[in-house]
Amino acid sequence: MVAEYNEEIVGFLSAFHPQNSPEKIFIWQVAVDESQRGQGLGTALLKSLLKRKTCSGVNYLETTITPSNTPSQSLFRGLAKMLDTHCEVLDCFSETMFPEKKHEDELLYRIGPF
Secondary structure (H helix, E strand, O other): OOOEEOEEEEEEEEEEEOOEEEEEEEEEEEEEEEEHOOOOHHHHHHHHHHHHHOOOOEEEEEEEEEEOOOHHHHHHHHHHHHOOOEEEEEEEEEEHHHOOOOOOOEEEEEOOOO
């Protein structure tokens, strides 16, 4: 999904259904231009995605977030609250799994059921 403002791309969201899990949607990335941050664009993109026909059978949303990425943590915790459901945080990928040095752990955020 792409968000535009004044004919400029100011945000995007990429997601996919994990194989063999049609009840889940995995958010690969949400990006919002600095000029639009704090205005609810990330939340609007997520809500718009969940309203699409392709998500009609989705009960869980998942993503991974590093411990230092507090804006993303807030975005997804806020979405869970808005959907009146749980936000479970689980270990997913440890820093040792990444080839580059200084890559943080990736924690799995599971929102649902909704």
